[in-house]
Amino acid sequence: MSDEVRYSKSASKNKVLRLALLNAWDSTCYWCGEPRDFNEVAIDHVIPHTIKRSDLDLLLADLLRGDPALEDEYDLHAAANLAPICTPCNGEKSAVISTSGRFEMKFKKARAKATDVEKWVRSFGSSNRVAKAVMAVTTADLENPRSKQSLTDFAPVLAARLRVLDYTTTDEHDDPNADETEQVVVTLDNAGRRTRDLIEDLYGLDLNEALLAPIRATKSAITSALVSAIGAYFEDRGHVEPDIGCPIGRMRIEADGLRYDRLDEQFELTGSFDADIAAEVWVTSADGSEIDTPQGDANGRGHFTVRFWDDGHRRIESDDYVELKWTGNIEAY
Structure with missing residues (x-):
């Protein structure tokens, strides 16, 4: 080719x-x-x-x-x-x-x-012959009775072979309300795929829909922490209660752990993040006569853990508390 x-x-x-x-x-x-x-x-x-x-x-x-x-x-x-x-x-x-x-x-x-x-x-x-054989299986016309019967006969053998493979799959998470500067990818291992299948079977939701609430909660927690860091930066320089405007910036989240806790009946999503924001800040000038509007910036990276569950009506809810473990200190300036 x-x-x-x-x-x-x-x-x-x-x-x-x-x-x-x-x-x-x-x-x-x-x-x-x-x-x-x-x-x-x-x-x-x-x-x-x-x-x-x-x-x-x-x-x-x-x-x-x-x-x-x-x-x-x-x-x-x-x-x-x-x-x-x-x-x-x-x-x-x-x-x-x-x-x-x-x-x-x-x-x-x-x-x-x-x-x-x-x-x-x-x-x-x-690729070798195995890849070409897999393609033949994948593209087989299941409307053909003989093809369908052959796949049915060999399905248990194929399933057993696939179970011994430990591999990961990575997909982009699509949030229709997200900004283009926010990127989220979700990587699933064998346990993650089993958890995904559980979500789909129990709630009739695909994984993208199910993760909207926990990922939005994670984004909000990261942004809030960075905004707080900007506020602390200006307070340390003598400004009382600085007013911070709507932040804009870049964020990348890589979710790589999806599990189900049977005791708590909750799902858990873990991963890493890297983010930076900028925001206009309203502060009183040094002589107190006017309002200054400098720009505040903050950036940081780390790991997150967020839990989510079914609200009883086939809708996913997420905890407002998201555990963030920062790698080093948040930089604000």
Whole structure:
């Protein structure tokens, strides 16, 4: 297989690419988000490859914020412009091309997943017979009675083999209310995947939905601690009760532990974080005659633990208390 990963006229290459895209999107249609089997999706060009050049230039200028380098090299057949789509959505989406809302969000996510897609395809190209056999199983048409029966017969053997493997999977957490400067990734080991399955079976929620409350609580706790550090910095310099404005900044959270405590009947999420914020601060001038508005900044990193549970109505609640263990001191200035 060529080093270049893109949509092509080769059915066999596109089959590998389709599986890579489906894997990157967690076996869902990228447009509706519903779970889909390999044989239920096709490869979609996020920006249609039939678009007129003049329209493409205008669209890219908006989507890529006028970056001429990105616009000039944009390849409509590259992995960054491809995603798995189900048949119903394929018809709906064709009429929804705009530079705002849903389309722009999907465009950005496809670009973000491109590196993983390319890596997966290249890895398959150098794989052994086991990888190719697994692909044959993964892409088998379950509507075919013989294929379905074969998989059913061998399922217990395959399940037993998979259980002995200890591996991790990493996915982005998607919060529709989050700022673009907030990044959250969730890594699951075997125990984490069992906990995820428990959440899905008991509450009918996918993991992304279930983690909205605990991750939002974690973000809030980190931001509050950094805001407090800014306040303490100005108080140490003689300002009484400084008024701190709405903070803005960057935050990355990497959740790597998901467990269920059977005694407390609560779930626990653990991981690490790295964050920095800036905020306008209102303080009284040295002579007390006027109000100054300097900028306050704070940054820090560390580890977190947050617990969450079902409220009894198939909704997830999270504890307001989030345990934060900072690596070193929070820097404020």
